[in-house]
Amino acid sequence: VNVEVLAVGTELLLGQIINTNGAHIGGRLAEFGLGHYRQAVVGDNLERLTEAIRETAERTDALIITGGLGPTQDDLTREAMCGAAGVEMRHSEEYEDQLREMWARRGRQMPASNLRQAQFPDGAEMLPNHKGTAPGLRMRIGSCLVFALPGVPEEMEVMLDRFVLPALVGEDRGERGVIVSRLLRTWGESESRVAELLADIYSGSTNPTLAFLASGGEIKLRLTARATDAAAAEAAIGPMEAEIRDRLGGLVFGADAETIETVVLDACRRRGWRIGAAESMTGGLVAAALTGVPGASEVFAGGIVAYTASVKDAALGVPASLIAEHGQVSAEVALAMADGAVDRLGVQVAVAVTGSAGPDPLDREAGTVIIAVRTPAASRVRELMLPGDRERVRTYATTAALHQVRLALAQGDA
């Protein structure tokens, strides 16, 4: 099938918000091999919105609309669908009751304007929204299967996977059912190398499908299965996940909502250890990443950003003579920084990062990063050369440092 996407909202045209929904939906359609050649944005104007829906419905098999389902007068997607389909607006007593219940649970009176969200074009099916109050809609306009989803990304994404993608795959291949995804997170090899290791799975399987997503030095794999019910889809993902984990071994560090920050904090927590950081080139980003996780204070004790040689000496106890002998960007200094963090912060696990973020070289060529980790059971130093500008080098170095902690903790178990 050929799918188009239409985002609705004057604030998109004014540039006040960026259309990330379009990119997300496009990515998901591609993973399912669904044809997708065109997207559009229109504002909150009934005439133009109606016309956009009408003309799109005439030329395409399926249309996904995002936005314009809120309770206010400028939320016009429902009215425009009526206009484009030539049908009347209906009112759902059942959904009105649900809305009143939702507001009552929050202990608040429902504003009358919210009754708009109980309206639907005649012939449309309402799609439940488990993260908000705006239901989605599904209806045929001519031969085109039209979906309307809320503009809020978290609400849209859940409903896309739950209602839209299974229906589109159904249109496309005559399959009915549900869709379940699993995200496997890897670090340590390039996207091309990971793709090579999994080439036969990637090209050999259409259900579950496998997709690669690269970000910040990590390569994510998304496995997506279609089946008649969730249990069958999970059962279909299982063997592919097992095969991938087997091939990639230690490259896989987490699944779904597990990030490298949560993995490191959990690994320390399990051992009853506290962690601290000693940073030069990353300038606080390692500490900031770990403290971004709610509840980090149970495990993360603190960090020392030692940007100058004198602070490395005063705050971390790295002798000036050691720096003079080896340079600030050296394995010797990185290890001494980690030891200083163990000592000064009273932690069991310490990670230290030194390097040259650029644009000007510091001691060593810009992009040089040295990471040292001390745990009660292991010691580890790695030197990396990272490409890109200052911001990119600092960001990648931060991710790499957290992965070296993970590897040092695993090394200590061995």
Added chain:
Amino acid sequence: VNVEVLAVGTELLLGQIINTNGAHIGGRLAEFGLGHYRQAVVGDNLERLTEAIRETAERTDALIITGGLGPTQDDLTREAMCGAAGVEMRHSEEYEDQLREMWARRGRQMPASNLRQAQFPDGAEMLPNHKGTAPGLRMRIGSCLVFALPGVPEEMEVMLDRFVLPALVGEDRGERGVIVSRLLRTWGESESRVAELLADIYSGSTNPTLAFLASGGEIKLRLTARATDAAAAEAAIGPMEAEIRDRLGGLVFGADAETIETVVLDACRRRGWRIGAAESMTGGLVAAALTGVPGASEVFAGGIVAYTASVKDAALGVPASLIAEHGQVSAEVALAMADGAVDRLGVQVAVAVTGSAGPDPLDREAGTVIIAVRTPAASRVRELMLPGDRERVRTYATTAALHQVRLALAQGDA
């Protein structure tokens, strides 16, 4: 005039990149009061791209295309414009020479494929690109004024201001000339309060225009003048800028590329002082923000992230008894943290942040932030209550902390 925007690129449809260009162009069109009701995205397919240009040119006064001007075979905007306009492709000997010169200056041989960038539809004008090798294009297709700009945002943005907006304003109001913008950055009042203070300027002036942009707690003002030449446009901005600075006083902290990070570092540098940070709730974000600026190491000495009471004691010398008496989130502890940073990092200026980032309260309600600054000439403590989730509270607190440093340095001068 009625302007539409068409973004070209299969990677946009696949969700590999997000269409930020559409939002940027939409925002600029709105600032100039130009009609803008519709945007679209198409992939790198000659037939569909040609059809999209043709149908858009039929219904609108002006069309801005972004992307598809690169040197490779899937950069098809030039060909599609020929097809939509029904004209032949031409080759610019002059631009070919310029391309060869650009490559020679980089000490490299130009790949033959780059000759594509010297091609242009018959009747089109080539628009110089000072930040890259892909020239823009300007031509009429029927009565529609069509611009093609590169997809790289930095290249596109410069050419939009330089060639496209002046021409559209010319179409709209019969004015010819150039456009010059100035960005004034403010902090300390809400967008609605700043807008109120400037309401008569905002509604009373159409040239220069005034626009408000809010991000991360800072409110930016963009002044944009149209005039026959750059000197005249600068001269038109001058009096409006002076009036705004006069009304807003200390709320304005920088202009154009000056950020709060560069303003703070420069203010310390001018005084010959070094700065350090002592952070609890921001967890390293203040240090990370300052070290994000190239050359920060001349001014920023280091930071201590003291996430637990014991690290506040060990690394910053904040007595456990003080914490027991006042709580971790208190003005007394914030000041003691700043003093500890002065002492342990050997700096003249120290900023300390403590607070409760949430979601669970720590000592005080989630969202509570206390910032203390010590300079040789001033001492300052402020308590804030910030809305939003953990990430938002931490980000806003970081910006607020840097602004408190700026205010403390100014206070010391008074």
